[in-house]
Amino acid sequence: MKEKPDTLEQAVLTEYKYGFVTDIDTDVIAKGLNENTIRLISSKKNEPEWLLDWRLKAYNHWLKLEEPKWANIKYPIINYQDIIYYAAPKPKKQLNSLDEADPELLATFEKLGISLNEQKRLTGVAVDVVMDSVSIATSFKEQLSEIGVIFCSISEAVQLHPELVKQYLGSIVPMTDNYFAALNSAVFTDGSFCYIPKGVRCPMELSTYFRINTENAGQFERTLIIAEDESYVSYLEGCTAPMRDENQLHAAVVELVAHTKAEIKYSTVQNWYPGDKNGMGGIYNFVTKRGICKGDHSKISWTQVETGSAITWKYPSVILKGDYSIGEFYSVAFTNNHQQADTGTKMTHLGKNTRSRIVSKGISAGHSQNSYRGLVRASKQATNARNYSQCDSLLLGDKCGAHTFPYIEVKNKTAIVEHEATTSKIGEDQLFYCKQRGIDAETAVALIVNGFAKEVMNQLPMEFAVEAQKLLAISMEGSVG
Amino acid sequence: MLSVKNIHANIDGREILKGINLDIKPGEVHAIMGPNGSGKSTLASVLAGREEYEVTEGAVSFLGKDLLELSTEDRAREGLFLAFQYPVEIPGVSTTNFIKAAVNEKRKYLGQEPLDAVAFLKMMKEKMALVEIDQRLLSRSINEGFSGGEKKRNEVFQMAMLEPKLAIMDETDSGLDIDALRIVANGINKLRSPDRAILLITHYQRLLDYIHPDFVHVLYNGRIVKSGKKELALELEEKGYDFITDDIDLTANQ
Ligand SMILES: Nc1ncnc2c1ncn2[C@@H]1O[C@H](COP(=O)(O)OP(=O)(O)OP(=O)(O)O)[C@@H](O)[C@H]1O
Ligand SMILES: [Mg+2]
Numbered sequence: 001m002k003e004k005p006d007t008l009e010q011a012v013l014t015e016y017k018y019g020f021v022t023d024i025d026t027d028v029i030a031k032g033l034n035e036n037t038i039r040l041i042s043s044k045k046n047e048p049e050w051l052l053d054w055r056l057k058a059y060n061h062w063l064k065l066e067e068p069k070w071a072n073i074k075y076p077i078i079n080y081q082d083i084i085y086y087a088a089p090k091p092k093k094q095l096n097s098l099d100e101a102d103p104e105l106l107a108t109f110e111k112l113g114i115s116l117n118e119q120k121r122l123t124g125v126a127v128d129v130v131m132d133s134v135s136i137a138t139s140f141k142e143q144l145s146e147i148g149v150i151f152c153s154i155s156e157a158v159q160l161h162p163e164l165v166k167q168y169l170g171s172i173v174p175m176t177d178n179y180f181a182a183l184n185s186a187v188f189t190d191g192s193f194c195y196i197p198k199g200v201r202c203p204m205e206l207s208t209y210f211r212i213n214t215e216n217a218g219q220f221e222r223t224l225i226i227a228e229d230e231s232y233v234s235y236l237e238g239c240t241a242p243m244r245d246e247n248q249l250h251a252a253v254v255e256l257v258a259h260t261k262a263e264i265k266y267s268t269v270q271n272w273y274p275g276d277k278n279g280m281g282g283i284y285n286f287v288t289k290r291g292i293c294k295g296d297h298s299k300i301s302w303t304q305v306e307t308g309s310a311i312t313w314k315y316p317s318v319i320l321k322g323d324y325s326i327g328e329f330y331s332v333a334f335t336n337n338h339q340q341a342d343t344g345t346k347m348t349h350l351g352k353n354t355r356s357r358i359v360s361k362g363i364s365a366g367h368s369q370n371s372y373r374g375l376v377r378a379s380k381q382a383t384n385a386r387n388y389s390q391c392d393s394l395l396l397g398d399k400c401g402a403h404t405f406p407y408i409e410v411k412n413k414t415a416i417v418e419h420e421a422t423t424s425k426i427g428e429d430q431l432f433y434c435k436q437r438g439i440d441a442e443t444a445v446a447l448i449v450n451g452f453a454k455e456v457m458n459q460l461p462m463e464f465a466v467e468a469q470k471l472l473a474i475s476m477e478g479s480v481g
Numbered sequence: 482m483l484s485v486k487n488i489h490a491n492i493d494g495r496e497i498l499k500g501i502n503l504d505i506k507p508g509e510v511h512a513i514m515g516p517n518g519s520g521k522s523t524l525a526s527v528l529a530g531r532e533e534y535e536v537t538e539g540a541v542s543f544l545g546k547d548l549l550e551l552s553t554e555d556r557a558r559e560g561l562f563l564a565f566q567y568p569v570e571i572p573g574v575s576t577t578n579f580i581k582a583a584v585n586e587k588r589k590y591l592g593q594e595p596l597d598a599v600a601f602l603k604m605m606k607e608k609m610a611l612v613e614i615d616q617r618l619l620s621r622s623i624n625e626g627f628s629g630g631e632k633k634r635n636e637v638f639q640m641a642m643l644e645p646k647l648a649i650m651d652e653t654d655s656g657l658d659i660d661a662l663r664i665v666a667n668g669i670n671k672l673r674s675p676d677r678a679i680l681l682i683t684h685y686q687r688l689l690d691y692i693h694p695d696f697v698h699v700l701y702n703g704r705i706v707k708s709g710k711k712e713l714a715l716e717l718e719e720k721g722y723d724f725i726t727d728d729i730d731l732t733a734n735q
Binding site for chain 1: 529530531532533552553554556557558562563565568569570571572573574575578579580582583586587590622639643
């Protein structure tokens with residue numbers, strides 16, 4: 001009889017299907033970071049003086065900071081002088097429409113499954129695409145502007161709507177917030193900007209697609225979404241990168257502002273290159289995402305499906321300032337091979353009758369480490385604040401780890417905070433049962449994982465839920481024998 | 482259809498099956514009886530392809546194929562079904578989704594198109610009636626929190642959905658109340674057909690009152706020590722296993 005290895009113990013071998021490099025003419029500046037780098041970026045982007053000053057201030061603050069060490073992740077020291085801080089595909093000429101874009105570039109997006117033309121015609125999803133440091137194309141701009149919705153790259157917003165950018169940039173994530181936020185503030189190159197005017201329900205999903213292409217380049221994008229009173233927007237970001245043996249740094253900042261009765265739904269499908277099966281290469285993903293429910297009855301909802309990156313350090317948070325405001329965090333984090341994820345959320349209840357809900361589903365396979373880290377805070381004024389948190393972990397095999405770090409700080413006696421956590425494991429008994437029904441181990445694991453993650457997946461907009469589910473399945477390929 | 486020749490199987494180095502021989506032809510119903518721990522479930526697991534068990538000797542052919550060379554899932558897709566003595570709970574996966582995956586994996590293997598939602602629902606309705614299973618069970622996570630009887634009924638329901646060539650039913654009758662036993666047994670009877678064989682593992686004559694086996698075997702200490710017609714089961718019910726096993730133990734000790 002053949003020796004059959006334990007199915008769950010088999011090592012992982014996944015082909016990352018977005019790992020190609022686009023051969024395109026790129027405008028790249030020299031590696032390294034100093035004041036001149038920042039001046040160069042700022043001048044390439046033709047920025048106003050105030051923004052350059054803001055960047056320099058952030059840079060000088062960053063110099064005084066140290067990298068945070070509290071997360072449950074291990075990685076070699078990052079050499080910030082060995083990174084390219086600006087890389088942009090060179091336009092052959094000024095583009096008037098997408099049809100004039102470099103065909104190589106368009107082909108890239110086809111390969112990534114985001115044909116801008118298709119998107120335009122079929123799905124009614126407005127897409128902004130950011131490659132390395134700059135925004136390539138934003139679709140549906142005209143239709144959106146008719147109803148007063150601004151959806152463009154942040155560089156464009158700096159030129160066209162400087163007063164809005166100036167008012168909100170850094171107002172939720174101050175440049176001094178943390179090490180990576182300070183770095184981002186100094187060197188951010190592009191990202192998306194959305195402004196939804198009062199009373200407008202944005203009729204389509206707004207979506208940004210981020211891609212790192214250039215070797216040794218870091219990506220530092222900045223996203224700002226402002227929802228005026230009684231407005232609604234659903235926004236989605238997706239990310240991929242080529243396979244490379246070196247680690248690449250991604251340090252983004254996202255800020256959301258929801259005014260009275262406004263609602264922002266922010267969904268992420270993060271699939272940066274996770275590194276190979278031995279833990280070589282992959283993206284270091286250090287992201288600061290925070291939203292403020294500024295007005296009464298406002299709502300911010302974060303949904304994330306995290307399958308990529310060698311390291312994920314990310315805590316999308318909500319400050320519940322307005323009375324009766326609602327914050328939500330739905331997360332699926334899948335780690336495989338040698339990936340490490342330390343992710344969670346922070347719900348800060350300031351207003352009365354504020355509510356928050358946290359649903360975190362961590363799935364670990366291979367030798368990966370997956371940690372949930374959450375903070376629920378209710379201030380003195382937060383009368384009747386409510387939080388419900390649920391953190392579930394699913395282990396595939398016995399070489400991976402799942403950890404939960406829930407922190408609770410309650411200063412108001414009427415606040416109620418509930419936390420539930422479970423850990424489960426896919427067992428050989430379950431796999432045998434599935435296989436006896438003709439379902440192979442891989443499909444069985446996919447079924448179980450999808451069932452486990454369903455509650456979060458259901459939060460995604462329809463078109464993306466399907467994508468996300470496929471992505472989860474691809475990421476799991478080979479995670480069982 | 483199934484031919485088991487001199488199967489020996491170990492777990493953790495301990496020999497549990499010590500030379501099993503068994504021939505099952507299409508349309509036949511065989512019952513296997515035997516004391517606790519004699520190796521009945523082990524035989525079922527070995528046939529189904531559970532990897533913990535090491536087959537050290539012997540051969541099994543199933544529908545002309547070398548069964549032991551097939552993977553667990555391919556055995557299932559070829560038409561071997563095992564109704565588990567202890568069905569496994571899988572949280573988060575609805576019974577309906579689970580069965581749908583199973584049905585379509587088998588169809589894929591056989592080169593057939595997957596069933597569309599309408600055809601699948603129609604089939605579900607039909608088979609639900611067969612075992613009188615409650616629809617509400619099917620939207621719940623498979624086996625999770627099911628009562629003992631509900632689990633068994635769900636096994637027979639899956640058997641009906643998967644239309645196997647050979648169904649091995651490991652103590653499907655235990656844990657069923659009197660009414661459920663009758664319903665489930667009738668369901669199994671309706672699933673009898675000239676090209677389908679059934680191997681019933683049971684401790685009780687009462688199941689065989691409903692489902693009349695063509696052959697009855699007694700498994701004892703890893704061997705089939707006696708085979709006969711359905712009357713053998715009645716005899717066992719009356720006299721217990723001692724009348725067979727005492728003899729064997731005697732010879733073994735001599
Ligand atoms: N995984 C295992 N590890 C160790 N021993 C095992 C294992 N599986 C079965 N055995 C042993 O093999 C023997 C046969 O077990 P098996 O489950 O086949 O008996 P059975 O005839 O089905 O009994 P029952 O009527 O109680 O269901 C028992 O002694 C049992 O303890
Ligand atoms: Mg048994």
